[in-house]
Amino acid sequence: MKIGELAMTALTPVETIxxxxxxxxxxxxxxxxxxxxxxxxxxxxxxxxxxxCRSLDMSLAEVRELLMLKNxxxxxxxxxxxxxxxxxxxxxxxxxxxxxxxxQLKVLRRQCGDGGAVNDCGILAELAHxxxxxxxxxxxxxxxxxxxxxxx
Amino acid sequence: MKIGELAMTALTPVETIxxxxxxxxxxxxxxxxxxxxxxxxxxxxxxxxxxxCRSLDMSLAEVRELLMLKNxxxxxxxxxxxxxxxxxxxxxxxxxxxxxxxxQLKVLRRQCGDGGAVNDCGILAELAHxxxxxxxxxxxxxxxxxxxxxxx
DNA sequence: AGAAACCCTGTAGCTACTATAGAGTCAACA
DNA sequence: TGTTGACTCTATAGTAGCTACAGGGTTTCT
Numbered sequence: 001m002k003i004g005e006l007a008m009t010a011l012t013p014v015e016t017i018x019x020x021x022x023x024x025x026x027x028x029x030x031x032x033x034x035x036x037x038x039x040x041x042x043x044x045x046x047x048x049x050x051x052x053c054r055s056l057d058m059s060l061a062e063v064r065e066l067l068m069l070k071n072x073x074x075x076x077x078x079x080x081x082x083x084x085x086x087x088x089x090x091x092x093x094x095x096x097x098x099x100x101x102x103x104q105l106k107v108l109r110r111q112c113g114d115g116g117a118v119n120d121c122g123i124l125a126e127l128a129h130x131x132x133x134x135x136x137x138x139x140x141x142x143x144x145x146x147x148x149x150x151x152x
Numbered sequence: 153m154k155i156g157e158l159a160m161t162a163l164t165p166v167e168t169i170x171x172x173x174x175x176x177x178x179x180x181x182x183x184x185x186x187x188x189x190x191x192x193x194x195x196x197x198x199x200x201x202x203x204x205c206r207s208l209d210m211s212l213a214e215v216r217e218l219l220m221l222k223n224x225x226x227x228x229x230x231x232x233x234x235x236x237x238x239x240x241x242x243x244x245x246x247x248x249x250x251x252x253x254x255x256q257l258k259v260l261r262r263q264c265g266d267g268g269a270v271n272d273c274g275i276l277a278e279l280a281h282x283x284x285x286x287x288x289x290x291x292x293x294x295x296x297x298x299x300x301x302x303x304x
Numbered sequence: 305a306g307a308a309a310c311c312c313t314g315t316a317g318c319t320a321c322t323a324t325a326g327a328g329t330c331a332a333c334a
Numbered sequence: 335t336g337t338t339g340a341c342t343c344t345a346t347a348g349t350a351g352c353t354a355c356a357g358g359g360t361t362t363c364t
Contacts, residue, residue, distance in 0.1 A: 004341065014342085019321060034329045036342060049280050056260070057253055057300055060320065070276050077264055077273035084275060088257045090300045095250045098243055098297070101209055105240045108208070112229055121229035123236060124222050128201050144319075147350080148209055148246045148297015156310065166311085171352060186360050188311055212351070296350080299319080 006039045010047045017047065025050055025064060058087055059144040094145050158191045162199045177202055177216060210239055211296040246297050
């Protein structure tokens with residue numbers, strides 16, 4: 001099948017498929033006379049594996065690792081478990097962080113003396129204070145999980 | 153004060169300060185004879201405002217908006233409240249999403265017939281299935297909140 | 305005077321895509 | 335046969351919010 005059909009079947013944008021190929025996550029398919037990519041059933045499976053992992057918010061690096069483990073069938077699944085456990089702990093940590101955040105934001109929200117002018121707004125006043133709650137932790141470890149915003 | 157001192161005081165990397173200036177979030181300071189940036193007390197306050205917002209995971213766009221509201225003192229704080237409420241709802245939504253994710257991951261984790269070879273690993277088998285839980289929602293709204301991973 | 309520590313600009317890199325531009329291919333229809 | 339339209343190709347740039355150079359200039363200390 002051609003890339004468009006694969007894209008429809010796997011519910012994945014065409015450009016994303018080509019991107020995975022460039023990144024070495026998806027094996028290069030054969031080409032038609034007109035230089036179109038021609039995919040087989042195994043490509044679909046492979047792609048669906050990747051998409052399933054991504055839907056669980058794993059990073060492409062993690063997916064890459066899983067794909068490698070998948071291809072070394074003699075090894076034990078200890079590493080698969082380890083990878084998954086680590087990922088779960090990333091998620092749990094992020095949930096804790098966000099709960100903290102939510103609490104702080106709700107406190108902040110209550111600072112507003114509703115309806116007044118901006119000059120008296122308790123929220124802006126509060127924000128101008130240096131709370132510095134962990135702001136400067138230079139070595140703050142970064143998370144790979146998706147961020148919060150929706151740029152509409 | 154020079155940029156290094158500002159950086160130390162506000163617990164913010166020097167490059168980040170210059171980046172905020174480029175982005176128009178921090179007003180351009182004066183320069184010394186040797187072309188060094190020279191900051192005043194108000195710059196420190198301004199920077200701390202930004203960092204406080206960022207520590208609450210607001211996007212730079214949101215920070216920009218707040219800064220504008222701050223500079224129009226006659227307006228009412230309705231817009232400040234609105235912005236904050238929206239941000240809180242972003243955070244809450246992301247928490248719900250991650251809880252869901254955590255649940256799925258824990259279910260998956262239990263699929264492994266511990267200690268066996270990769271060939272029999274229930275986790276990999278499960279991942280190869282097309283769960284497609286929302287994988288293909290083309291219009292999935294993006295969040296601006298930080299992702300989960302820590303690239304070590 | 306020389307070295308260390310600071311500062312400058314400009315550019316490239318990070319993640320995981322997404323979105324063009326500009327061109328080629330293929331099937332169907334008049 | 336020509337042409338329209340849908341599809342595909344490569345290459346490049348953009349997104350967020352920094353971070354990390356390279357290759358220079360300035361200041362400060364000894």
